[in-house]
Amino acid sequence: MKLVRLSPETELNGFDCGDEDLNNFLVEDAKVFSEKRIATSFILEDEGHIVAYFCLLNDKISRQEVVNSQWKRIKDSFPDGKKFGSYPAIKIGRFAVSMRYKGRNIGTDLLNLLKGMLNDNPSYSAFRYLTVDAYLSAMDFYQKNHFKVLSEKIVNEHTRLMFFDMLELV
Numbered sequence: 826m827k828l829v830r831l832s833p834e835t836e837l838n839g840f841d842c843g844d845e846d847l848n849n850f851l852v853e854d855a856k857v858f859s860e861k862r863i864a865t866s867f868i869l870e871d872e873g874h875i876v877a878y879f880c881l882l883n884d885k886i887s888r889q890e891v892v893n894s895q896w897k898r899i900k901d902s903f904p905d906g907k908k909f910g911s912y913p914a915i916k917i918g919r920f921a922v923s924m925r926y927k928g929r930n931i932g933t934d935l936l937n938l939l940k941g942m943l944n945d946n947p948s949y950s951a952f953r954y955l956t957v958d959a960y961l962s963a964m965d966f967y968q969k970n971h972f973k974v975l976s977e978k979i980v981n982e983h984t985r986l987m988f989f990d991m992l993e994l995v
């Protein structure tokens with residue numbers, strides 16, 4: 826298997842993760858999002874099959890969207906004089922594993938690859954957290970992968986904001 830960055834030439838055939846929105850995003854939107862610099866997509870391939878994909882974009886964690894207890898923990902992890910109203914993050918905009926490959930630890934391996942990739946190749950711009958608007962049905966998956974709930978608020982009825990602290994990797 827290999828992870829490739831989506832390019833205008835990437836063939837996007839026959840991906841089904843069981844969720845229509847995520848399937849359609851890959852075919853209809855991923856290339857435009859990349860071209861217009863809204864989000865960058867990465868594809869995990871195996872002999873011509875798309876096993877999984879995810880996309881990334883810049884984000885921030887702001888005081889207003891975090892429950893008080895969680896915000897206190899976040900703030901306490903920064904020294905005095907460095908306690909700001911928001912901190913930089915990268916958002917996992919989409920994350921999906923093909924039905925054919927589900928339950929084989931591929932989602933976990935891919936999340937670990939993503940974390941390592943971002944940690945080993947810091948871009949010119951700093952970020953501290955990974956964020957994701959997790960489907961309620963996928964919260965257990967993210968919790969098993971050390972993401973925590975950021976906000977109790979259910980966004981769009983079926984997602985909840987979760988985060989991972991990159992300093993947990995160091």
Ligand SMILES: CC(C)(COP(=O)(O)OP(=O)(O)OC[C@H]1O[C@@H](n2cnc3c(N)ncnc32)[C@H](O)[C@@H]1OP(=O)(O)O)[C@@H](O)C(=O)NCCC(=O)NCCS
Pocket residue numbers: 842843844847919920921922923926927928929930931932933934957958959960962963964965966969
């Ligand atoms: C959620 C998803 C990415 C997980 O990928 P996966 O490769 O099947 O996950 P893994 O095999 O690495 O699972 C790791 C653990 O999370 C659990 N898990 C995975 N998906 C789960 C789900 N939907 N609900 C509850 N637990 C789940 C697994 O049981 C496993 O637990 P274990 O280690 O105790 O056995 C995949 O099921 C998927 O693409 N779902 C549809 C799209 C989606 O929900 N994407 C997330 C958008 S925010």
